[in-house]
Amino acid sequence: MTEEAILLGCLKNQPAAQQELYSKYSPKMLAVCYRFARNREDAEDMLQEGFIRVFTQIHQFQSKGSFEGWIRRIIVHTCINHLKKHKKFNDSVDISQAHTIQVREDSVPSIIQAKQVVECIRMLPIGYRTVLNLFAIDGYTHREIAQMLDIEESTSRSQYTRAKAMLEQILVQKKIIIRPQRQDEWVAAAHVRF
Structure with missing residues (x-):
């Protein structure tokens, strides 16, 4: 399935297109989450939250720039929000x-x-x-x-x-x-x- 077909299918809430999008991008995005997380479980939680946001905000993608870059920005912001929500960002050291x-x-x-x-x-x-x-x-x-x-x-x-x-x-x-x-x-x- 092409990226355009995946995008159109996701805009129509087609489960097959959503699964294809997740399969295509989740390994790379898990690596992004893993850089922010303390462990794999936290990274997987961040990934899950991030893809929920991707699917609910996919109508906002305007085909300006890369689709993968757009997904990555959502995932990064989700990671930051996850850290803030769980007050993990405040754990800094001198x-x-x-x-x-x-x-x-x-x-x-x-x-x-x-x-x-x-x-x-x-x-x-x-x-x-x-x-x-x-x-x-x-x-x-x-x-x-x-x-x-x-x-x-x-x-x-x-x-x-x-x-x-x-x-x-x-x-x-x-x-x-x-x-x-x-x-x-x-x-x-x-x-x-x-």
């Missing part, structure tokens, strides 16, 4: 706690994989992780993040700076990277913009 993270020693992999970097991102406190995901991976500006999270723009910037420092420390401790000469040497594996 930078002085950054040096107390305990990291298990693993063997040095031969190739840095994005999955490993994402797992390290998930080790960050929820406030740091959320801002890092929104800015570096999803491409939101600090102004947009501040509006989404009901925080000051300067708070978003400082959370991001602290998240980068803590992430680098985790990556070095896990021996996923050797302290880089340039930031882009280790960030490229995660396809993020630091």
